[in-house]
Amino acid sequence: MKLLLLSNSAAPGRSYLDHAREVIAEHLDGVTELLFVPYALADHDGYTAKVAAFMDTLGIRVRGAHTAREPRELVASAQAVFIGGGNSFRLLKSLQRHGLVDAVARRIRADGVPYMGSSAGTNMACPTLRTTNDMPIVQPVSFDTLGLVPFQINPHYLDPVPGSAHMGETREERLRQLLEENDVPVLGLREGTWLRRSHDALELGGLAAGARLFTSGAEPVEHAPGADLSPLLAAEARFDCRPD
Structure with a gap:
């Protein structure tokens, strides 16, 4: 599999996706048309146009999944798939309604089509929706997502703030x-970070903030950009966050 999973799509002082321009260009090398899945936001046309404006600078055309009566037909012929951020519950419900959960996962797993996700789209690459930060504004059929990696990701991970007056739970x-x-x-992905998977290799990239790995019965472990996280993939058969 070839995956690029971004924590976020925008960075302070930068235009949309610009902070990850180089790694996106590398990930989509050779791709001339991208299938964009805009269901995490309500304005599908506007969202697709925003992605198209960025991808045009890389010489890549963009087709919105929402423009077809049967989006699965577009998935079947896609050179690459990008699922954008927004509300993860709305996104998953739409993927389920259009029969895209299995369709996208099959193209990525069986055909090696490059997959790119940001925020909610990164959540979709996990076994389930359970580590999203979003409010459940709609109810999907289940929390099962694409399962492209065998672990969970928490995009936009925020560290506890010493002395904060906030009384709710920290992340x-x-x-x-x-x-x-x-x-x-x-894996708590801080802002400006991303994961790149190529077959059985998994690398953390991005800004100096890095990521924090949580496992049961142990203290969290810090990982800096450039860290080899491939051992997380070796657990593919063992770990499953889905219900029985």
Whole structure:
């Protein structure tokens, strides 16, 4: 599989996707047309146009999945698939409604089509939706997602702020709660970071902030950009965050 999973699509002071321009260009090398899945936001046309404006600078045409009566037909012929960010619950419900969960996963796994996700699109690459930060504004049929990696990701990971007056759970506390019920690694991707998978190799990239790996019964482990996280893929058969 060939995956590029971004924590975020925008960075302060930069235009849309510009902070990851180089790695996106490398990931989509040889691709002339990209299938974009805009269902995480309500304005599908506007969202697709935003992606198209960026991809045009790389010489790549963009087709919105929403423009076809049967989006699965576009998936079947896609050179690459990009699922953008927004609300993960709305996104997953739409993928399920259009029969795209299995269709996209099959193209990525069986045919080696490059997959790119940002934020909610990165959540979709996990076994389930359970580590999204989003509010459940709609109810999907299940939390099962594409399962392109055998661990969970928490995009936009925020570290606890010492002295904060906020009385709700920190992100760390919420992820520790998940591990009380599930034996599955969770990678907290800070802003400006991403994961690149090529077959059985997995590398952390991006800004100096890096990522934090949570596992059951252990303290979180820090990983800097450039870290080899391939051992997480070796657990493909063992870890599964989906219900029985």
